[in-house]
Amino acid sequence: MQNPTIELENVTVSYDRTVALHGANLRVNQGSIAGIVGMNGSGKSTLFKAIMGLEKLRSGRVLIQGKSINKIHQRNLLAYIPQTEAVDWDFPISVYDVVMMGRYGYMNCLRIPREIDRKIVQQSLAKTQLTGLEQRQIGELSGGQKKRTFLARTLAQQGEIILLDEPFAGVDVKTEKAIIELLIELRDLGKTILISTHDLSSIATFCDQVILVNKTILAYGTIADVFTPENLSRTFGGSVPQGLF
Amino acid sequence: MEIVWQWFTAPLQFQFMVQALFVSVLVGAICAVLSCYLTLKGWALMGDAVSHAVLPGVVLAYGLQIPLALGAFVFGLGSVLLIGLIKARTRVKEDAAIGLVFTGFFAFGLVLISKLPSNIDLMHILFGNLLGISPENLIQTIVITVIATIGLFIFRKDLLLFCFDPVHARTIGLNTAFLYYLLLIILALTIVAAQQTVGIILVISMLITPGSTAYLLTDNFDRMTILAVLSAVFSSVLGTYLSYHFDASPAGCIVVLQTLIFLMTMIFAPKYGLIARR
Ligand SMILES: Nc1ncnc2c1ncn2[C@@H]1O[C@H](COP(=O)(O)OP(=O)(O)OP(=O)(O)O)[C@@H](O)[C@H]1O
Ligand SMILES: [Mg+2]
Numbered sequence: 001m002q003n004p005t006i007e008l009e010n011v012t013v014s015y016d017r018t019v020a021l022h023g024a025n026l027r028v029n030q031g032s033i034a035g036i037v038g039m040n041g042s043g044k045s046t047l048f049k050a051i052m053g054l055e056k057l058r059s060g061r062v063l064i065q066g067k068s069i070n071k072i073h074q075r076n077l078l079a080y081i082p083q084t085e086a087v088d089w090d091f092p093i094s095v096y097d098v099v100m101m102g103r104y105g106y107m108n109c110l111r112i113p114r115e116i117d118r119k120i121v122q123q124s125l126a127k128t129q130l131t132g133l134e135q136r137q138i139g140e141l142s143g144g145q146k147k148r149t150f151l152a153r154t155l156a157q158q159g160e161i162i163l164l165d166e167p168f169a170g171v172d173v174k175t176e177k178a179i180i181e182l183l184i185e186l187r188d189l190g191k192t193i194l195i196s197t198h199d200l201s202s203i204a205t206f207c208d209q210v211i212l213v214n215k216t217i218l219a220y221g222t223i224a225d226v227f228t229p230e231n232l233s234r235t236f237g238g239s240v241p242q243g244l245f
Numbered sequence: 246m247e248i249v250w251q252w253f254t255a256p257l258q259f260q261f262m263v264q265a266l267f268v269s270v271l272v273g274a275i276c277a278v279l280s281c282y283l284t285l286k287g288w289a290l291m292g293d294a295v296s297h298a299v300l301p302g303v304v305l306a307y308g309l310q311i312p313l314a315l316g317a318f319v320f321g322l323g324s325v326l327l328i329g330l331i332k333a334r335t336r337v338k339e340d341a342a343i344g345l346v347f348t349g350f351f352a353f354g355l356v357l358i359s360k361l362p363s364n365i366d367l368m369h370i371l372f373g374n375l376l377g378i379s380p381e382n383l384i385q386t387i388v389i390t391v392i393a394t395i396g397l398f399i400f401r402k403d404l405l406l407f408c409f410d411p412v413h414a415r416t417i418g419l420n421t422a423f424l425y426y427l428l429l430i431i432l433a434l435t436i437v438a439a440q441q442t443v444g445i446i447l448v449i450s451m452l453i454t455p456g457s458t459a460y461l462l463t464d465n466f467d468r469m470t471i472l473a474v475l476s477a478v479f480s481s482v483l484g485t486y487l488s489y490h491f492d493a494s495p496a497g498c499i500v501v502l503q504t505l506i507f508l509m510t511m512i513f514a515p516k517y518g519l520i521a522r523r
Contacts, residue, residue: 016336052416078416091285091409092464101406105417111402137464157417 005030005161005192006051008217010060013043013050020046023060024217028194028209033187034220035203036196038213039236044196045083047213048163051194052078064161076105079159081150083166089139095149096134099124102156117156124155127182144175151179155186162186164195168202180206256489265375265485268386269499272442273451273481275390277473278397279435280456281466282428286408290340291325293449294347295429296436298324300354300370300445303437307365308357314389314437321433324350373444375485375495382441389438393431400427405466442481443496451477454503461514476506 008026012019021043028034038044049055051062053069062069064077079102102124103117113121125131128148133141138149147167154162162183168176176199183193184206194211197203203210203223210226212218212235219226256262283292299317306316324346331342358367366374378386397404406414407424414421432452439448459472484499491498512519 052412054412054415076417080412080416082410082412086412088285088409092460092466092469093405093409094465097466098409101410101413102417104402104406104419110399153413159416 004028004063005065006194007063007066008050008060009063011050011062012058012060013046013055014058019058019215021050021213022216024050026211026217026220028192030192031187031190032208033183033193033195033206034209034211035207036194036211036213037198037200037203037235038196042214042235043216044213045086045165047211047217048080048165048194048196051163052080076157077160079154079157079162081147081154081162081164081167084143084146084169086165087138087146087150089146091138093138094134095130095136095138095141095145095152096121096125098138098149099130099152099156102153105157120158121152121156124152127155128152129178143170144172147171147175147179151182155182159191161192162194164193166196166198168197168199176202252490253486256486261376261378262485262489264378264383265495266482268378268383269375269442269481269485269495270478271386271390272439273455273477273499274474275393275435276439276448276451277455277459277477278470279393279431280452280454280477281459281470281473282397282404282408282456283432283452284456284460285405286428288428288432289449289453290343291328292432292436292452294324294328294343295321295432296445296448296452297347298350299433299436299440300351301357302354303370303440303445304354304357304361304365308361312385313440314385314434317437317440318430318433320350321436322429325429369444370440371444371446372494373440373442373447373496375442376488378441386438386441389434393434393438396427396431400424404428443499447496447500450500450503454500454507458503458507458510461510461517464516477503480506 004027006026006028008024011021011024013021024047036044036047046055050057051069053062099121100113100117103113103121104111107113107117125134128151130145130148130152133145138146141149151167167179171179180202183195187193207223209220210223211220212226212231214235218234219231283289299321302316302318302320303313306313328339328342328346331337331346332339358365403414403419403424404427406419407421411421414424435452436445436448439451443451455473455477456469458476459469462472463469480499480502484502485495487493488495488498510518515521
């Protein structure tokens with residue numbers, strides 16, 4: 001069996017008195033795409049935060065490539081695409097500047113872009129079909145363009161593990177397809193991808209693994225193993241979404 | 246024309262006026278730069294808290310004959326730490342914690358002033374003393390401005406990222422705790438410098454208004470900084486002259502001008518003004 005890139009052992013995270021994630025266990029292998037499925041408030045974003053080491057763990061531990069999360073930040077390993085609601089879209093910043101922020105970890109302390117940084121930013125913009133929109137303020141983009149801006153930042157960052165929190169929310173079918181193609185391309189380059197989504201129908205088309213979340217990790221593994229009626233009803237509290245089978 | 250020229254040049258024969266103009270420009274500019282970060286980070290209330298909480302520090306520093314900046318800094322930081330503690334450990338919400346801590350600190354400062362045998366002029370701390378700056382205070386203001394400018398310049402991109410997306414900042418290996426305290430330290434230092442011109446009651450205006458004005462005028466952070474500085478420097482210079490000619494409170498004049506500029510911008514700004522958004 002392959003070595004897991006992301007490992008969670010008995011992880012519990014709570015905010016004040018609400019326990020958002022309880023005793024979660026998980027293994028995600030390198031070079032795979034894992035889809036995170038769960039209802040609103042089930043703890044998907046919390047799972048991401050736990051993996052990034054942003055929330056204190058009540059119990060358990062998170063290992064990234066076998067090492068504790070606190071050691072990996074220096075290495076530019078993780079790239080994160082925030083949920084749309086978590087971004088200040090009025091911020092006076094352009095598409096180009098956001099993507100350039102993906103390169104900060106590689107620059108000197110004044111963050112002056114080098115030739116290579118500019119080249120990689122251009123390539124990332126081209127890959128996400130944002131060329132021509134560089135100077136737009138980020139609030140003046142369509143939903144799909146907003147998502148792609150952060151995807152471009154992730155590409156520019158060249159992290160090994162990519163975390164996407166609901167990248168398909170408010171995005172049309174064409175953009176969703178384009179994003180999925182990019183993710184598959186990245187996976188084939190050996191990147192590990194974690195993606196939370198509400199679109200159950202598309203998961204089967206590109207995810208190697210699914211993770212069912214409802215206050216804990218109920219199950220994870222291949223789609224065939226995990227998408228059982230029983231698991232799904234535990235995930236969605238009895239109301240299994242239509243159109244899955 | 247002659248009269249206008251006179252209006253501006255005549256006061257310059259007085260050393261204290263030249264000094265006042267110099268200091269008000271310096272303080273206005275550094276506050277304006279910082280205000281861009283504070284408005285974007287949503288730290289307006291925090292700035293208000295720190296500016297009030299420094300009072301006991303300033304009074305004690307006077308009494309102990311140590312630099313005012315040091316005293317202000319200790320209490321400014323102390324208030325923020327206490328706010329953080331209350332928020333994290335109790336069920337009291339942040340805005341309540343802020344209101345609770347800064348008024349407590351401020352009140353403690355008032356008690357100290359009334360009890361410590363010293364020649365501190367409370368009015369000068371509260372509302373500034375722009376037209377009577379002592380040589381030590383002049384030097385202190387210059388030193389603080391230089392330090393704050395260097396700090397803001399070196400870390401300007403990191404601070405901007407910290408304001409925009411602290412999670413990303415963490416994932417690329419930036420030390421966000423360091424950036425948090427850096428911004429806080431610069432805030433405390435700037436408040437000490439601004440205490441000279443406008444006093445600790447009105448300093449919050451210098452730390453919010455220019456940034457808010459500029460925020461309504463542009464979508465580019467560098468331009469926002471420049472516009473904030475321009476509007477602040479303009480208000481500082483004109484406000485100082487106005488206070489001289491009309492024998493009015495300098496702090497009052499400067500802040501009223503800044504507020505007027507904001508209101509004009511709010512109405513007439515080309516893209517985000519009330520008229521344009523109709
Ligand atoms: N900062 C916070 N403080 C307190 N409670 C929080 C915080 N963030 C999340 N929670 C709570 O933790 C639980 C899990 O939240 P989380 O954001 O992880 O859900 P999610 O699965 O990402 O939901 P969504 O699909 O709406 O994005 C929820 O009950 C939420 O109310
Ligand atoms: Mg979420």
